[in-house]
Amino acid sequence: GEDVEQSLFLSVREGDSSVINCTYTDSSSTYLYWYKQEPGAGLQLLTYIFSNMDMKQDQRLTVLLNKKDKHLSLRIADTQTGDSAIYFCAESIQSGATNKLIFGTGTLLAVQP
Amino acid sequence: DTAVSQTPKYLVTQMGNDKSIKCEQNLGHDTMYWYKQDSKKFLKIMFSYNNKELIINETVPNRFSPKSPDKAHLNLHINSLELGDSAVYFCASSPPGGSLHFGNGTRLTVT
Numbered sequence: 001g002e003d004v005e006q007s008l009f010l011s012v013r014e015g016d017s018s019v020i021n022c023t024y025t026d027s028s029s030t031y032l033y034w035y036k037q038e039p040g041a042g043l044q045l046l047t048y049i050f051s052n053m054d055m056k057q058d059q060r061l062t063v064l065l066n067k068k069d070k071h072l073s074l075r076i077a078d079t080q081t082g083d084s085a086i087y088f089c090a091e092s093i094q095s096g097a098t099n100k101l102i103f104g105t106g107t108l109l110a111v112q113p
Numbered sequence: 114d115t116a117v118s119q120t121p122k123y124l125v126t127q128m129g130n131d132k133s134i135k136c137e138q139n140l141g142h143d144t145m146y147w148y149k150q151d152s153k154k155f156l157k158i159m160f161s162y163n164n165k166e167l168i169i170n171e172t173v174p175n176r177f178s179p180k181s182p183d184k185a186h187l188n189l190h191i192n193s194l195e196l197g198d199s200a201v202y203f204c205a206s207s208p209p210g211g212s213l214h215f216g217n218g219t220r221l222t223v224t
Contacts, residue, residue, distance in 0.1 A: 005179070030210075031212070033212060035215075037154075041218075042215040042216055042218050043156075043203065043205075043215040045213070045214070048212055065145065068224075086154060088156065094210075095161070095168060095169055098144045098161050098168045098169065098207075099144070099157055099210060099211070100162045103155075103156040105155060106154045106155075106156075
């Protein structure tokens with residue numbers, strides 16, 4: 001089945017690290033993504049990881065993938081108030097000639113000054 | 114600017130009306146999508162087109178009809194609008210096997 005789960009809410013203090021977790025169900029997903037949605041805005045691609053990788057680091061962002069447990073996490077180092085947003089993980093499922101992204105339920109990250 | 118652009122940004126209309134949302138991308142992507150985001154922020158795919166051909170239709174009511182006049186445009190027409198259609202509709206595009214680039218969304222309110 002297609003089901004991607006995330007915790008709904010995370011609150012951190014400015015300067016701390018944030019860790020947002022995600023579990024997915026389709027083991028054939030080739031890519032897994034993290035998107036950020038600020039209030040009233042569209043979805044912005046933050047980073048992605050290929051399914052044969054365990055970790056990917058991109059400046060303040062670190063993505064960890066545990067393929068055996070189908071668990072994905074996004075760590076944001078030195079979290080800033082501008083990081084407050086909803087974060088969506090998504091798994092990519094091939095459907096014919098196209099990709100279909102199945103999104104998680106979204107995690108609202110609140111950064112306290 | 115290279116982007117996915119949708120119009121209108123806001124759409125308020127009464128039940129029973131017919132409305133359209135337009136989407137254009139200048140990224141040169143072959144595939145375009147419509148997603149619906151409900152009031153709880155759940156995002157669900159509705160349609161996907163590849164080079165003007167319908168690839169994905171995710172059990173969406175017949176009242177929703179996508180139209181792709183060329184690979185840079187994917188419009189969404191909705192007939193006989195219902196209260197439950199109120200949501201934010203996002204258009205997106207992607208290169209083959211690549212990540213999705215989203216528009217800023219159209220907030221549809223049906224009264």
